[in-house]
Amino acid sequence: MIFSVITAFIVGGLICVVGQLLFDVAKLTPAHTLSLLVVIGSVLDGFGLYEPFIDFAGAGATIPITSFGNSLTHGAMQEAEKHGFIGVLTGMFEVTSSGISAAIIFGVVAALIFRSKGKVS
Amino acid sequence: MKKFGLLSCMLLLLAGCSDEKPQVSIYHVDDDQEEVEMLKEVFHDNMKISEASGVFFDHQLVVSLQVEPLSKFSKEKIANSIEKEVKSLFPDHEVFVSSDLKITWELKKIIEKQPTEDALKKDLDELRALAKENT
Amino acid sequence: MDPNSYQQTVDEIAPKRPVLKNCLKAFVTGGIICSVGQLISYVYMYFFSFTERTASNPTVATMVFISMLLTGFGIYKKIGQFGGAGSAVPVTGFGNAVISAAIEHKSEGFILGVGVNMFKLAGPVIVYGTFSAFVVTLIKTILVKMGVISW
Numbered sequence: 001m002i003f004s005v006i007t008a009f010i011v012g013g014l015i016c017v018v019g020q021l022l023f024d025v026a027k028l029t030p031a032h033t034l035s036l037l038v039v040i041g042s043v044l045d046g047f048g049l050y051e052p053f054i055d056f057a058g059a060g061a062t063i064p065i066t067s068f069g070n071s072l073t074h075g076a077m078q079e080a081e082k083h084g085f086i087g088v089l090t091g092m093f094e095v096t097s098s099g100i101s102a103a104i105i106f107g108v109v110a111a112l113i114f115r116s117k118g119k120v121s
Numbered sequence: 122m123k124k125f126g127l128l129s130c131m132l133l134l135l136a137g138c139s140d141e142k143p144q145v146s147i148y149h150v151d152d153d154q155e156e157v158e159m160l161k162e163v164f165h166d167n168m169k170i171s172e173a174s175g176v177f178f179d180h181q182l183v184v185s186l187q188v189e190p191l192s193k194f195s196k197e198k199i200a201n202s203i204e205k206e207v208k209s210l211f212p213d214h215e216v217f218v219s220s221d222l223k224i225t226w227e228l229k230k231i232i233e234k235q236p237t238e239d240a241l242k243k244d245l246d247e248l249r250a251l252a253k254e255n256t
Numbered sequence: 257m258d259p260n261s262y263q264q265t266v267d268e269i270a271p272k273r274p275v276l277k278n279c280l281k282a283f284v285t286g287g288i289i290c291s292v293g294q295l296i297s298y299v300y301m302y303f304f305s306f307t308e309r310t311a312s313n314p315t316v317a318t319m320v321f322i323s324m325l326l327t328g329f330g331i332y333k334k335i336g337q338f339g340g341a342g343s344a345v346p347v348t349g350f351g352n353a354v355i356s357a358a359i360e361h362k363s364e365g366f367i368l369g370v371g372v373n374m375f376k377l378a379g380p381v382i383v384y385g386t387f388s389a390f391v392v393t394l395i396k397t398i399l400v401k402m403g404v405i406s407w
Contacts, residue, residue, distance in 0.1 A: 012290025
């Protein structure tokens with residue numbers, strides 16, 4: 001079990017290093033970098049590589065933003081397998097991880113609870 | 122500092138590549154030792170599996186296995202090949218194989234409890250429903 | 257001054273980024289966040305009836321909740337300054353971007369302030385994630401229908 005935590009540390013760290021290289025070397029903005037990583041996650045799942053990657057790395061593969069791309073593609077592919085072309089549209093948000101909903105919900109909650117840190121002169 | 126780092130890396134690698142044979146624990150409701158031995162043979166020399174458990178009940182067979190950490194990338198493939206092998210060994214049984222950690226924990230609890238037939242049926246049905254969940 | 261020589265001057269004068277140091281910091285920060293996620297995953301699997309496959313859902317939700325607390329109290333900003341991509345790439349970074357924008361623009365009202373600005377970073381991620389999933393699945397479905405590959 002400890003091994004899984006270490007693997008998660010290493011794999012998660014490596015994905016973040018890829019992100020950092022996109023920041024520093026390719027000089028991309030955070031929005032560009034995250035969008036690119038999501039697309040990479042999506043393409044990897046198209047090749048059937050992301051699910052085994054999750055089996056291997058656990059949270060190291062589900063916590064980085066790449067897993068969004070994977071969830072969306074995985075849901076779409078599952079539905080397309082069952083229902084053909086229409087499944088491409090209907091399946092997308094079926095298995096999607098709770099990350100997006102959580103971020104939106106907690107965003108509104110935070111706006112209700114916390115005070116803005118901006119200083120007004 | 123460097124030596125410590127090198128030593129800990131080696132220890133971690135060794136911890137990952139275990140040379141132990143898989144630990145198998147099987148529970149048979151009717152105590153059919155022949156079937157138990159047949160199932161044990163499947164896992165006998167498979168170095169990629171770290172542990173396996175099985176429960177025989179009324180022509181149903183629920184198996185769960187845990188794969189060695191470094192082979193986890195092909196966990197699904199290993200589970201599918203084990204499923205094929207077990208299904209060909211026990212063609213008249215309803216076979217269910219899972220490689221999920223939670224399923225392994227639950228199955229081991231069932232094996233320890235050694236429940237009677239009715240409770241066992243309920244437990245196994247719940248287990249299979251749990252394994253089929255997608256979200 | 258023409259654009260090329262201006263860009264050249266900017267590149268010469270701009271401070272060089274310590275790429276290796278940044279990568280190390282990103283590695284450690286990202287690694288810690290993912291390890292925490294793995295532990296939370298195990299907690300959900302042990303104490304509740306989540307399987308390995310389904311445990312990622314509550315785990316991600318919990319991580320975003322934690323990032324809400326860290327963002328609200330101004331701690332995530334400091335983690336971000338240290339970790340760079342290590343704090344932006346995990347889902348906590350996504351949560352932080354959405355939540356900090358929501359908090360900052362509260363003064364402009366909930367509809368036009370919070371509602372509009374929350375999606376400054378989240379927007380491209382969701383748009384291109386969805387679109388990429390669509391394209392990938394479409395291509396795969398077409399290839400399967402043509403019989404080139406199987407599911």
